[in-house]
Amino acid sequence: MTSITIQPKKLKGTIAVPTSKSLAHREIIAASLAPGQSIISNVSMSDDITATIEGMKALGALIKEEDGKLYITGALTNGLSNASIDCHESGSTLRFLIPISLIHDNYVHFTGQGKLGSRPLDVYYKIFDSQKIVYLYRENALDLYLMGYLKPGRFEVPGNVSSQFITGLLFALPRLEGDSDIVLTSPLESSGYIDLTLDVLKEYGIQIEQTEDGYHVPGNQVYQAQKSSVEGDFSQAAFYLVADILGNDITITNLNMDTHQGDKAIVEILERMGAKLIQTEEGYKMTADKLVATDVDASNCPDIIPVLSLAMALAEGTSHITNAGRLRIKECDRLHAICEELKAMNVDVTEYEDAITIVGRKDLTGVRLSSYNDHRMAMMGAIAATVTKEPVSIDNRECVSKSYPEFFNDYVKLGGEVE
Ligand SMILES: O=C(O)C1=C[C@@H](OP(=O)(O)O)[C@@H](O)[C@H](O)C1
Ligand SMILES: C=C(OP(=O)(O)O)C(=O)O
Incomplete structure (x- = not known):
């Protein structure tokens, strides 16, 4: 684990951000469930995406990478088989692949690292109990054995x-031999991510009907192989757009402003804070003469909150982040980590159970920060170093490889000074 020290320096230049991790997970999974060959272009590799590729291979798909494209032949086996899947630290890989691994009678072993073993899975355990699927796990470590298969029916899910x-x-229910209903027992958060799932399912020929309280999923459906391409990631773009409004000058070349990614909300939130989106020949950037505080409901855009809190720390007035409880169950307790990082940089911040209040100030003090082994916290610290007077040190620089292995190389290409 390597610590880095970043000298306070502004960034300038153009950058293509990694392509959407959320869309890449979904494309790889849908293609792996489709008989025939799919070709997916523009997948940015990261530890999380590698975990999904290896997981789908373990479940029978053939996946090879050539000339920057993924060639995927869906080949899920029928009947009892067994698979071992290492999810690394990817919550998406784990929670997407569990039901998929149970489309057929199967014996599967899921492992993972970091905090993944303590992120919630009870929603699935309840389903396993009611469907007599055998599961064995260790508390706080991801070491989960599953034996059985999913039966179509009614799935009550918070x-x-x-x-x-x-x-x-x-992803899994359309492949079962009967219709199912997913019934939401509490209001849906992170709904933009479900929209992405529905988009990809539709692209692969799968029909889902939205109901008053959830989704009706007809069974016996067949995924249709596709040729597809993944667009730029707004969760990653958020780091550079916030950097822009804090006085850096970075143009992002690969953003689709018509995207359905929920984290595009960063643009509208920063505009509310006084920023302007500028389209140039090369791409998009933002500027701001003055930043004002704002209130943000985090329930539909949890991943942009760390870097957004930095913008709030430098805005005039007091900002409130609400409905942010689920930030505590990400790669680290992000709600607490954000507050600790901002406090270390001399910001007046108050942590509540599911909210944060940030009193804006004119400057930030450069200090030694912890990454909390969380890619988004490490990248937030690096953007902070573009506005401090003193250097910022961050431990465990490698943690960015979860979503953006090239982050510090790109940072240096943009003029950053990293030791
Ligand atoms: O479906 C997805 O691709 C994701 C959903 C979100 O998680 P939650 O639904 O747990 O908030 C988000 O935080 C995560 O990074 C990616
Ligand atoms: C929370 C994240 O991902 P996941 O839930 O897939 O681990 C993330 O990328 O910030």
């Missing part, structure tokens, strides 16, 4: 723990 459970079920 909407406010993680949308990833619903996505996992939406």
Whole structure:
């Protein structure tokens, strides 16, 4: 684990952000479930995406990478087989692949690292109990054995723990031999991610009907192989757009402003804070003469909150982030980590159970920060170093490889000074 020290320096230049991790997971899974060959272009590799590729291979898909494209032949085996899947630290891989691994009678072993073993899975355990699927796990370590298969029927799922459970079920249920209903027992959060799932399912020929309280999923459906391409990631773009409004000058070359990615909300939130979106020949950037505080409901855009909190720390007035409880069950307790990082940089911040209040100030103090082994916290620290007077140190720089292995190389290409 390597620590880095970043000298306070502004960034300038053009950058293509990694392509959407959320869309890449979904494309790889849908293609792996489709008989025939699919070709997916523009997949940015990261530890999480590697975990999904290896997981789908373990479940029978043939996947090879050539000339920057993924060639995927869906080949899920029928009948009892067994598979071992290492999810690394990817919540998406784990929660998407669990129901998929149970489309057929199977014996599967899921492992993972970091905090993944303590992120919630009870929603699935309840389903296993009611469907007599055998499961064995160790507390706080991801070491989960599953034996059995999913039966079509009624699946009651809370909407406010993680949308990833619903996505996992939406992928698996169309392949069962009967119709199913997913019934949401509490309001849906992270709904933009379900929209992405529904988009990809539709692209692969799968029909899902939205109901008053969830989704009706006809069974016996067949995924149709596709040729597809993945667009730029707004969760990653958020780091550079916030950097822009803090006085850097970075143009992003690969953003689709018509995207359905929920994290595009970053643009509208920063505009509310006084920023302007500028389209140039090369792409998009943002500028701001002055930043004002704002209030943000985090329930539909949890991943942009770390870097957004930095913009709030430098805005005039007091900002409130609400409905942010689920940030505590990400790669680290992000709600607490954000507050600790901002406090370390001299910001007046108050942590509540599911909210944060940030009193804006004119500057930030450069200090030693912890990454909390969380890619988004490490990248937030690096953007902070573009506005401090003193250097910022961050431990465990490698953690960015979860979503953006090239982050510090790109940072240096943009003029950053990293030791
Ligand atoms: O479906 C997805 O691709 C994701 C859903 C979100 O999780 P929750 O639904 O658990 O909030 C998000 O935080 C995660 O990074 C990716
Ligand atoms: C929370 C994240 O991903 P996952 O839930 O897939 O681990 C993330 O990328 O910030």
